[in-house]
Amino acid sequence: MTHPTTRALRNSLILPLFALAGAVQAAPVDTAAMLASETDGSQWLSYDRTWAQQRFSPxxxxxxxxxxxxxxxxxxxxDNTRGLEATPLYHEGVLYTSLSWSRVMAVDADSGEILWSFDPGVDKAKGRSACCDAVNRGVALWQGKVYVGTLDGRLIALDAKTGKPLWTQQTTDDSKPYTITGAPRVLKDLVLIGNGGAEFGVRGYFSAYDAATGELRWRFYTVPANPADGPQDSPALETALKTxxxxxxxxLGGGGTAWDSMAYDAELNLLYVGTGNGSPWNREVRSPGGGDNLYLSSILALRPKTGELVWHYQTTPGDSWDYTATQQLTLAELEIDGKPRQVIMQAPKNGFFYVLDRATGELLSAEKFGKVTWAERIDMATGRPVEAANARYENEPALIWPSPFGAHNWHSMSYSPLTGLVYLPYQEIPATYANEGGNFVVRNAFNTGSGLENRSLPREYATGALIAWDPEKQAPAWRVERPNHWNGGTLVTAGNLVFQGTSAGQLEAYTADQGELLWQFPTQTGVIAAPMTYQHNGQQYVALMAGWGGAAALFGGDAAVATGTRNVSRMLVFKLDGKAQLSTPAPLQTPDRVPQPVVAAASDIEQGELxxxxxxxxxxxxxxxxxxxIPDLRYSSDAVRDAWEAIVLQGAFRGKGMASFADSLSAEQAQQIKLYIMQREYESWADTQKEQAQ
Incomplete structure (x- = not known):
């Protein structure tokens, strides 16, 4: 534990460096620039600002x-109707960011003028393979190039001045349901990129490409290959096979996709990567008979030159709940048992906050940061969770916290070396899991094996909070309750400020030490991305991509509409004494009709619901x-209803992201789905009439 006098001394040494922020001349984005950015806050050169992924600005x-x-x-x-999750980068007067469908734009930091834009032309039918919206979390910069991963699995290098493609690599088998939504990372002239798709059935891996040429340098698979096909590619996979x-x-693929977090320690020369859930989620389907199933839901430390595994720590052995460990990995120095330790921290979906020695992977502490019922605690002697009775729902369904949305999802957390606190977007949502081990059917859709395909999510079941977590004490320092979940990532600054956007449509600033709300700005849309800050012409700015979307907005049902927000996509940039005003968004249009009860066999509506x-x-x-x-199907127009079969089976709306389902549904089944949706429209209308009459 750090004593106040120790922390004050540490701060007194750090602050003089922060006072110099912005004094360093802008340079090409390379290793020297990334190292300089540790103390120079004028630039924001990587997704989490620095390789340490602290999201702290000096x-x-x-x-x-x-x-x-x-x-x-x-x-x-x-011109964007899907979720915005990117953190803009800033370098030499230009902001670089991505939009949905993997589009990229460069913006003049003085005027807000779009200097160039790039559309990779992703086939929007690929959205069917995206578990969590057609989103993109950002780009990478290196030596005059901008790198973006695309939803259809490409890694593209663009000229930073013109936006013209310089090289393209297809990093995945596009015939399989792989996707890329995460921001690339660059170090040692290597571009690192992972992928997603575990819900649909893929084998996870991440790759390193030459930043100049696009040549593949190495690839690390996160789960073994079928042993019937021959020996594994590496000793690490031979070890994993035993689990x-x-x-x-x-x-079924195995899963373990590395779809987001990567951090780097330049002194130790270690790359850290978080891996995802199993495919399917339920171990009873995926690996009948058990096993830890390495390297699912794990933190991996590797040599960046070769991809050689140095150590691993598995946060959720034998994952059966979609508890990914792809959440942000943050490097810091903490005082543990009276001694300074170089640590790596993570708050993954499973609800425990982990602190590990980043040289060795030794578990130093792990405590619940929210409501967790699947496990009682982490056994510090073994590093393994002590699971609750029936946590794996083998014999009967189980109501469990957290849900697959996680106690903390991809929304960025931040860490301040001044306060010693981590600022964490927390959410509290349960789920009922049910074992499909004996009845599992492989579909061209989500294959979870856990009975979650058709569950409601009432708004009262989902809440959130902004938690300031003390990683040394493993306890909250302060907490701000949120009535809704799926709130944005955080930014913390040396001005003793924490910024966070909310699903209710506000950008807010709190005191970092006490959690006092000081400032709000109405964004007119739910915010899921994290803000960033930079210095331009001697003035500090805060920038944000605002646009409601992502998994909760698509899947979340009643809980997702509780805030009343919708997608109004914008790039917002703030400064002291800024006077600009937002335009008024166009009103929503819904059909003006009084729905009638659906005349159909109950079995047809039930099959449509299924x-x-x-x-x-x-x-x-x-x-x-x-x-x-996405437009609410209950209120689809008469024209859409008349063209239902053309849309659902023939792909008439393919260009809007609505792929054809002719490979999965018959004409009769498509009609049954329409009947179910029309019945839901009537039920919703009837409920509203009752409420208005009371």
């Missing part, structure tokens, strides 16, 4: 004393309640 022009003067400097209304059962369904849950819920919401991003 800029202190905007402080607790003047943040109430923060105003909009300028904004850009964007999978003899009855493993290798045809198939809706399997094939439609992931985008159109549980219970056919749209979440404010």
């Amino acid at each position: 800029l202190n022009q905007i402080t607790t004393e003047n943040v109430e003067q923060l105003g909009l400097a300028w904004s850009i209304d964007l 999978w059962s003899d009855q493993t369904r290798w045809d 198939n809706y849950g399997i094939y439609c819920t992931v985008c159109h919401g549980v219970g056919a309640v749209g979440g404010g991003t």
Whole structure:
């Protein structure tokens, strides 16, 4: 534990360096620039600002004393209807960011003028393979190039001045349901990129490409290959194979996709990568008979030159709940047992906050940061969770916290070396899991094996919080309750400020030490991305991509619409004494009709509900309640209803992201889904009439 006098001394040594922020001349983005950015806050050169992924800025022009003067400097209304998750990068007067469908733009930091834009032309039918919206979390910069991963699995290098493609690599087998939504990372002239798709059945891996030429340098698979096909590619995979059962369904992929977090320690020369859930989620389907199933839900430390595994720590052995460990990995120095330790920290989906020695992977501490019922605690002697009775739902369904949304999802956390606190977007959502081990059917859809395809999510079941977590004490320092979940990532600055956007449509600033709300700005849309800050022409700015979307907005049903927000996509940039105003968004249009009860056999509506849950819920919401991003099917127009078969089976709306489902549904089944949706429209209308009459 750090004593106040120790922390004060540490701060007194750090602050003089922060006072120099912005004094360093801008340079090409390379190793020297990334190392300089540890103390120079003028640039924001990587997704999490630095390789340590702290999302802490040493800029202190905007402080607790003047943040109430923060105003909009300028904004850009964007032609974008899906979620915005990117953190913009700033380098030499230009902001670089990505939009949905893997589009990229460069923006003049003075005027807000779009200097260039790039559309990789992703086939929007690929959205069917995206578990969590057609989103993109950002780009990477290196030596005059901008790198972006695309939803269809490409890694593209663009000229930073013109936006013209310089090289392209297809990093995945595009015939399989792989996707890329994460931001690339660059180090040692290598571009690192992972992928997603475990819900649909893929084998996870991440790759390193030459930053100049695009040549593949190495690839690390996160789960073994089918041993019937020959020996494994590496000793690490031979070790992993021993943790999978003899009855493993290798045809289901295994999962373990590394779809987000990567950090780097330049002194230790170690790359850290977080890996994802199993495919399917339920171990009883994936690996009957048990096993830890390495390297699912793990933190991996590797040599970046070769991809050689140095150590691993598995946060959720034998994962059966979609508890990914792809959440942010943050490097810091903490005082543990009276001694300074170089640590790596993570708050993954499973609800425990982990602190590990980043040289060795030794577990130093792990405590619950929210409501967790699947495990009682982490056994510090073994590093393993002590699971609760029936946590694996083998014999009967189980109501469990957290849900697959996680106690903390991809939304960025931040760490301040000044306060010693981590600022964590927390959410509290349960789920009922049910074992499909004996009844599992492989579909061209989510294959979880856990009975979650068609569950409702009432708004009262989902809440959130902004938690300031003390990683040394492993306890909250302060907490701000949120009535809703799926709130944005955080930014913390040397001005003693924490910024966070909310699903209710606010950008807010709190004191980092006490959690006092000082400033709010109405964004007119739910915010899921994290803000960033930079210094331009001697002035500090805060920038944010605002646009409601992502998994909760698509899938979340009633809980997702509780805030009343929708997608209004913008880039927002703030400065002290900013005077710009947002334009008024266009009103929503819904059909003006009084729905009638559906005249159809109950069995048809029931079958429609079943198939809706399997094939439609992931985008159109549980219970056919749209979440404010994709149009709510209950209120689809008469013209859409008349063209239903052409849309659902013939791909008439393919260009909008609605792929054909002719490979999965018959004409009769498509009609049954329409009947179910029409019945849901009538039920919703009837409920509203009752409420108005009371």
